[in-house]
Amino acid sequence: MxxxxxxxxxxxxxxxxxxxxxxxxxxxxxxxTISMVNGKVEHAxxxxxxxxxxxxxxxxxxxxxxxxxxxxxxxxxxxxxxxxxxxxxxxxxxxxxxxxEIPTRNPILRMPNTVEHKEKVEQLRRGMEAAKAYDTKITQTKAGYLDVVQNVFIANTQGTWVTDERVRTRFTIEAVASSATEKQSGRFGPGGSVGFELFHQIDVEEYGKEAARIAVTMLGAGVCPSGKMPVVIDNGFGGVIFHEACGHGLEATAVARNASVFAGKLGKKIASDIVTAVDDGTIPNAWGSSAVDDEGTPTQKNILIENGILKSYLVDKLNGRKMGMASTGSARRQNYRYAPTSRMTNTYIASGKSTPQDIISNTEYGLYAKQMGGGSVDPATGIFNFAVLEGYMIRNGKIAEPVRGATLIGKGAEVLMRIDMVGNNISQAQGMCGSISGSIPTNVGQPMIRVGELTVGGRG
Amino acid sequence: MDWEEFSKELLEEGKRKGFSECETYFQRKKNFEVLILEGEISHYENSITQGVCFRGIREGKTGYAYCEKISDDAVAFVVEQAKDNAEIGEENTAEALFEGAKEYPSLLGIEENLRNLSEEEKISAAKQMEQAALSLGEYSVAIDYCVLEYHEVLTKIFNTKGLAASYEKNNAIAYVSAIAQQGKEIKTGSEYWMGSNWEEFNPAQIGRKAAENAISHLGATGLPSGEYPVILQNSVMAGLLSAFCSGFFGESVEKGFSMLKGKLHEKIASEKVSIRDDGLLPYHLGSSPFDSEGVPCQNKAVVSKGRLETFLYNQKAAKMAGVTSTGNGFKSSLQAPVQTACTNFYVVAGEKSLEELMEEMGNGILITEIAGLHSGTNDISGDFSLSAEGFVIKDGKKENPVEQITIAGNFYALLQEIEECGNDLRFMMPKAKGCMGAPSVFVRKVAISG
Structure with a gap:
């Protein structure tokens, strides 16, 4: 200090x-940070x-x-x-x-710097062994460990004088399956604003097996047909669609410059009636949570969209000045090398009424995106694209054959209006979000949703 | 204590703690950045940062630790961390420290003209870019980003094997992204300049081109799915290189992450394709006299007329493969370990202009933008599926723009299918794996979905 x-x-x-x-x-x-390949420490x-x-x-x-x-x-x-x-x-x-004194939202049980490196490596090794043992087609496994203890002090001329300790721990696992001509991979990266107790809360072997299952399934999959079709996106990391297609457009960073399709739309209908979306930096121990944001403002739960109506943007102090709006506790930065700006924390589409079974059985033909990869969006146009890591065709209301190489493309504003079913199985997943104030930990999340029509890019 | 003394103490403490060899990598960076919006400074950034990264070999293993804080207990803390990190490493995987070269290529180093520019001159150049972008009257153009950056970096590497190498370089990057609007349709377009030769920088031209690029995409339509003859514009081809260049790394080959494994001296691309990695190109951002391990940078053929000539190696990968480092051991940041990266990695230009390539193609699609490189690519298999924009080419001439399409294929198959390379070689802004360049390339058949 x-x-x-x-x-x-x-x-x-x-x-x-x-x-x-x-x-x-x-x-x-x-x-x-520790990264391992095929059971061996690559970098520590x-x-x-x-x-x-x-x-x-x-x-x-x-x-x-x-x-x-x-x-x-x-x-x-x-x-x-x-x-x-x-x-x-x-x-x-x-x-x-x-x-x-803002009390922490993220009580820590076991500080990572009290744990020996050997114990960290052991967890990674267990995950990789489970992945490797899943199938002989698994030819490579990668695992990663990250812990961060960030102590910040923030003061400003408006009288703010605050400190915050942010502790985060994450485990990542990737399995690669190969045939003579193809390689496919599956991956997971669970983490939180937690200490080493993360490894008591998750089952690294289960994640290893799941990653291997995706890789092997996709290795045997045919190419995805392309064209416009209904797309069912499953829960958890599927929330990346909202993050990329809409969340970035609700950041004051884009709105204040009038570089977002959602600028000037407060109080207006921007999504179908069944869509409610939230950004909540206060969820205890969640990956994107902290006591205060990087301007020292306490974090809060922000309802972004309620029953299809745009309720709030994500606002930081500087963009707030331009927009005449108060901060929503959304200013974030990777580290001291970045000026903060409005960013997401833990962002999700709230649970709806349909069961996942309802959604699938009500879809005659379409793509089921079970696991999403990463993506990006141009905030000015809202055009996004992202990769489907694990995909299946839906035929006659049933999940049919797996398909690989699919990409989802569309405009955020249009997709929001086209969400016609929202499931009741919400879950969140962890990601790193890159933007002008650097790479920051964010949660994405949603229940299973269906988009009535979306462009699917594939090789078929 | 200053950073030089701190580095010396780290090496001494390293020896005391049982490291057989150790090295310090010091970097001091000076950055300046200004963003212009509506003729005013909307963001201004100035910084000086420095730090040191320690790398040591202990009992046949490598340990790293870094520090941005000089304090009494930091020397002991850093070496202790490096020791902990080394301990969990595998046996006999020590990285090989380099003893230093007798001679290093002489590069330009600091460009004094660029260093001596005042803040006012830089700010005024950025304002000129914006003004030029806004001056194309008949369309409604707004500025998304208009930024000018200046970077200066001093690197010093010392190790216990006798390496003592240091260099300084500076460069500037200018970038404009413009938004054009027609009715409800919005399109973005960008343009950039980078280098250390300030004389060749024309701010007004950069701004105007960004706006023209945005405007040219207005009125875009979709496209029926199918296979089309395609020209990938230079920036698009360079983008693909950036996504897949790790296939050319000796490190990837050793780990089984490269489809090029076992293909050395074989034909992996069409005869029209030659790829070089040249770390000595004057004024280029990817140039430096030595890599992050102190090994001299070189200009080398990676692919000659379709034949794979070499992989790119750092010290460790070279040792494992029984060859010498090609000077491609780079750290992506002070904190990062030495990995592999390209210097200036580019597809060599052919003879024909873009217009001539379009004439040769006759009917097809010119792809000018791709998005989603970090998600729509599989860097091991070479598969890609990317959202794209471009133009319909009819009878060799540019017709209407197209949008919301996807191009899909496989990078390694694409290399074999390149029919012609243009003469418009251009380098992209630097990426994590180096600076990528390419001319426009003509490919007979690419899957496009609309």
Whole structure:
């Protein structure tokens, strides 16, 4: 943490040339990553990330500077230079700090840095062995371990003075199945804002087997036919469709610049009546949760879409100024090297009424996307694309043969309106989301949903 | 204590803690970035960061640890972490530290003209880009991003085998993404410039091209699914290279993650295809005198007229394969381990212009944009299925734009099917695996779904 007197001097230097807001974000992070291939440790990395970001606003302009040269004179120099770039007119002053203790949303049972590396490796090895043993067609297995203990201190000229400790642990597993001509893979990456107790909560062998099952199934699959058809997307990581196609378009980052199809649509119908969507940074121990966001605002549960009506965007302080809206506790950044902006936390489509069986049996012909891969979207047009990791054809209301190589393509706004069935089996899955403020942990989630018509790209 | 002293102490502490060989990789980066929106600075960023990564060999195993904080206990902490990390490694998999080369290629190093630019000059260039993009009056154009970045990096590697290498380089990247609107239809288009030769940077041209690219896609229609003759524009082909270049890494071959395993000196592509990896191209972002292990960078043929000539190696992969490193051992960041990356990796240009390629094709599709490279590709098998945009080509001429289509195929099959390479070689903005370049390429048959 920075001494109060030093923080005050940094702020005074920053505001000297007329900036009207200044913020200090200090980070001291210890992290460990271990990656294994075929039962052997490939890389084990650990270390300390440390640095400070100083951010200034002048009207709607953001100025950002960061460094890890922590000499007081250097920090004040940086604040002054940034202030000069702000070039404002008015004279602003620092409010009294309101020292806040925000209780953690994520109690930790076993701090990862108290666990020996050997024990971490053992968990990965178990997952890989289970994958390998599943089928002789499994030719490669990969596993990864990550733990992060990020301590942040955030202060600003509006009086914020807060600290937060974010502890996260994640396990990843990938199985590759090969034939003479083809390779296919299956993967999972469960994690949370938890310590090493993650490995008591999940069954690494079960994940290994599942990854292997997907790889082997897809290896034997024919190519997916292409064209427009109904698509059923299953729960968990299937929520990536909402994340990519809609979530990014609801971020103030895009809305404030009028670069989103959802700009100006508050209170309007943007999805079919059965769609309610939520971004909730407060879910205890969830992968995307924290006590405060990276501007020091407590996180909250934001209803984004309620019964098809757009209720809220995801807003950070700077974009909030441009939009005349208050922060929704959604400012996030990878680390001190990034200025924060509005991002998702744990985002999901809420449970509906249909059972998964209803949805499948009501679909004459279509694609069943059981596991989704990653994807991307152009926020300006809403055009998204993402890969189906495990897919099956639906014929006569039944899940039929597996198909590989499918891609789902569409426009976010259109797809939201075309969701015609929402299941009751919600679950969430973990991902890393990349955007202008870096790569951050986010949950995606949904129950099984059906999109009446979607373009499927395949090789068939 | 400064970083140089900190590095020395790490090497000494490393020896004391039983590391037979150890190395420190120090980097100091200076970055500047400005975003312009509506003639004003919408974002400004300035930074100086530095840190050191320790790599050591202990009992035949490699351990890494990094640090961005100089403090009294950091030396002991870093070496202790590296020791813990080494302990869980496999026996006899030590990375091979390099003893240093007698001579290193002389590269330009710091371009003083670029370094001496004032902030005002950089900001004004960024404003010119935006203005030019907005000046195409007849269409409604807005700016998505208009950014100018300046990067300066100093790298120093020291190890106990005698390596002491250091270099500095700088470059700038300018990027504009424009949004064109016609009625309810919205299209984006972008353009960029990068390099260290500021003289060749024409801000107005970059801005105008971004807007023109966006406008050119207005009025796009779908396309019936089928197999079409296709020209992949240079940036599209370079994008595919970036997704699949790891197949050319010795490291991937050793691990069984490459379809090119066992294909050395065999024909893996059409005779029209030659691929080079050249770490010494002047003014290019992928150039440097040595890689992250201190091994000199080279200019080498990877594929000659369809024949696979070499894989790309770092020290460890080279040792395992019984060859010497090709100078492709790179760290993707200070914190990352040494892996493999390309320098400037490109398909060599042919003779014909894009227009001539279109004439040769007659009727078909010109693909100008692809999206979803990180999700719609299988980097092992070479399979891809990517959302794309482009133009219908009729009788050799550009007709209407097409959108919401997918191109699908297999990268290795595509290499065999390339009929012609254009003369319009262009490099993309740098990616994690290096800087990729390609000319436009003509392929007789590609599956497209609309």
């Amino acid at each position: 920075i001494k109060r007197s030093v923080a005050e001097r940094i702020f005074e230097a920053a505001l000297q040339e007329g900036a009207d807001f200044a913020e200090i974000f200090l980070e001291d992070t210890k992290e460990t 990395l650990s270390g300390i990330r440390y640095g400070v970001g100083i951010r200034l606003f002048q009207g709607n302009r953001g100025i950002y500077a960061y460094t890890n040269d922590m000499e007081e004179s250097n920090l004040i120099q940086i604040a002054k230079e940034a202030g000069r770039a702000a070039k404002g007119q008015g004279k602003h002053r620092v409010l009294n700090f309101d020292v806040k």
